Amino acid sequence: MNLIQEILIQNNLITAFVFVGLIVYLSYYLSDKFSNGRFHGSAIAIILGLIFAYIAGVFTNGKNGVSDIAILSGVGLLGGSMLRDFAIVATAYGAKLSDLRSSGFMGIFSLFFGVVLSFTLGALIAIAFGYEDPKSITTIGAGTVTFVVGPISGSAIGANSEAIALSIAAGLVKSILVMTITPLVAKRIGLNNPKSAMVFGGLMGTNSGVAAGLAAVDPKLVPYGAMTATFYTAVGCLIVPSLLFFLVDLLF
Amino acid sequence: MVIYGIALLGICTLIGLIIGKFLGSIFGIDANVGGIGIAMFLLMYCSSSLNTKLQIGDISEKGITFWSMIYIPIVVAMAARQNVIGALDGGLMAIVAGIVVVVVSFLFIPIITNYKKDR
Numbered sequence: 001m002n003l004i005q006e007i008l009i010q011n012n013l014i015t016a017f018v019f020v021g022l023i024v025y026l027s028y029y030l031s032d033k034f035s036n037g038r039f040h041g042s043a044i045a046i047i048l049g050l051i052f053a054y055i056a057g058v059f060t061n062g063k064n065g066v067s068d069i070a071i072l073s074g075v076g077l078l079g080g081s082m083l084r085d086f087a088i089v090a091t092a093y094g095a096k097l098s099d100l101r102s103s104g105f106m107g108i109f110s111l112f113f114g115v116v117l118s119f120t121l122g123a124l125i126a127i128a129f130g131y132e133d134p135k136s137i138t139t140i141g142a143g144t145v146t147f148v149v150g151p152i153s154g155s156a157i158g159a160n161s162e163a164i165a166l167s168i169a170a171g172l173v174k175s176i177l178v179m180t181i182t183p184l185v186a187k188r189i190g191l192n193n194p195k196s197a198m199v200f201g202g203l204m205g206t207n208s209g210v211a212a213g214l215a216a217v218d219p220k221l222v223p224y225g226a227m228t229a230t231f232y233t234a235v236g237c238l239i240v241p242s243l244l245f246f247l248v249d250l251l252f
Numbered sequence: 253m254v255i256y257g258i259a260l261l262g263i264c265t266l267i268g269l270i271i272g273k274f275l276g277s278i279f280g281i282d283a284n285v286g287g288i289g290i291a292m293f294l295l296m297y298c299s300s301s302l303n304t305k306l307q308i309g310d311i312s313e314k315g316i317t318f319w320s321m322i323y324i325p326i327v328v329a330m331a332a333r334q335n336v337i338g339a340l341d342g343g344l345m346a347i348v349a350g351i352v353v354v355v356v357s358f359l360f361i362p363i364i365t366n367y368k369k370d371r
Contacts (some may be wrong), residue, residue, distance in 0.1 A: 004260055008371070009288075016329060017325075018331075019329075019332075020325045020328050020329050021325070023305060023325075023332070024325060024328060025327055042324050042327075042328070045324070045331075045333075046327060046328055046330045046331045047331075048328075049328045049329070049331030049332035049334075050332070050334060050336055051336045053331065053332050053333060053335075053336045054336040054337060054340075056332075057335065057336055057337035057338075058337065062340060063337075064335065065333040065334050065335065065336065066332045066333060067333045069333075070322075072332075075329045075332050075333055076333050078325075078326060078329040079326060079327075079328075079329030079330035079331070079332060079333045080330075080333075083317070083326055084327070084330055085265060085269070085287075085288050085291075086261065086262070086265055086319060086324055087319050087323040087326045088288055088292070088321060088323065089261060089264060089265045089268065089288060089291045089292055089295055090261055090295075090316050090317070090318075090319035090320035090323065091260075091292075091320045091323055092291075092292035092293075092295045092296050092299075093295055093296075093299050093313075093316045093317065093320055094320075095292075096296075096300065097296050097297070097300060106364065106365070106367075109364070110364050113360070113364070114357065117353075117356065117357060117360065118353045118357065121349070121352050121353045121356055122349050122353060123351045125345065125348055125352060125353050126345070126349070129344075129345045129348075140349065143346075143349070143355075144350065144353045145347050148283065149259055152281065152282065152283065164344065165342070166342055166343070168338065168342070168344055169338060169339055169341065169342020169343070169346035170342060170345070170346040170350050170353075171350075171351040172334070172336075172338055172339035172342070172346075172350075173339045173340075173347050173350025173351070174341065174349075174350040174353055174354055175334070175339075176334065176336065176339055176350075176365045177350055177351060177354040178354055179331060181358070183352060185358055189358055189359075189361045189362050190361070190362050190365060190366070191361065194298050195365055196362070196365040199361050199364045199365045200361055201362060202302050202355070202359055203357045203358075203360055203364070208327075208330055208331075208334070211327055211330070212327045212330065212331060215323065215327045219323065219324065222323065223292055226288065226289075226292070227289050227292055227330065230286050230287070230288040230289035230292075231285070231286040231289055233283055234272075234275075234276070234279075234283055234284070234285035234286055236289045237279075237281040237283045238279055238281065241328050244268060
């Protein structure tokens with residue numbers, strides 16, 4: 001048993017390929033068997049991944065899902081930002097520049113609109129839950145932009161660690177919801193063409209959420225959504241601790 | 253050679269990330285400003301111009317399409333390493349904030365996408 005474990009850990013990336021392969025296989029089986037393929041296999045695979053991450057978190061008390069389990073540490077590398085970014089860039093191969101150009105303005109508009117919208121809603125909810133100091137309100141609002149913008153803005157304006165922790169949690173909830181809900185509502189909101197994918201990326205912004213959500217809807221749309229989403233966190237980091245904090249500070 | 257495709261993808265990714273990091277440092281923020289987006293632009297430009305001029309070739313192309321096809325499994329791995337407990341432990345406020353933001357943002361997608369048609 002120790003011997004097998006040793007090999008699995010030493011070759012952790014290969015173990016990760018097998019692990020993910022099994023999840024995907026199981027997901028497509030479930031999709032075929034119980035929904036006649038209507039509920040997409042990759043959407044099920046992403047949800048199963050999240051469930052495994054939850055179970056792993058319960059047992060290991062770690063923050064990195066299944067990759068905190070020694071034999072599955074390779075999942076951390078496979079699903080980490082290096083290979084994810086590499087694969088996202090690869091999806092741009094074959095995407096049309098003309099599609100980007102024709103809806104470029106829409107994409108940029110949705111980017112700024114999305115950051116301000118998420119921030120405003122997050123800040124209002126913070127106020128509704130009784131937060132009164134502008135630093136906490138801004139930090140929680142920043143967290144609903146993305147879980148990267150939250151802590152970056154929070155530490156930039158000197159918020160306390162409770163607000164920063166909350167902002168990360170709010171951002172994580174957002175990201176996980178985007179991953180799971182997108183395939184369910186895609187048809188109803190018209191998410192089936194490059195233009196709406198760009199707007200989607202700009203409004204949601206969370207890289208992992210957008211990446212997973214679009215993958216489960218139509219992999220061809222991934223580059224368009226990812227293109228706008230890649231600028232989202234940066235826009236958030238730029239305007240939240242400066243302009244938006246200034247406005248919140250004026251109001252409270 | 254299949255490595256040419258992978259290397260081209262790597263060059264685009266690295267250049268994009270370097271520019272993104274550089275832009276971040278100009279704005280004084282510790283984040284990559286659109287690095288992936290710039291990398292995607294580079295690759296799209298290369299794939300539309302190199303193909304005709306330099307002939308990247310079918311097999312080289314497979315080095316890129318492999319990574320684009322392995323994208324979904326990578327996303328599944330990414331889901332499996334999320335801090336799901338952290339999200340749920342953040343308390344009611346974090347969960348409410350997440351839900352409201354996502355639902356409202358979804359509502360705006362068709363509104364913004366169809367804006368021009370309605371006018």
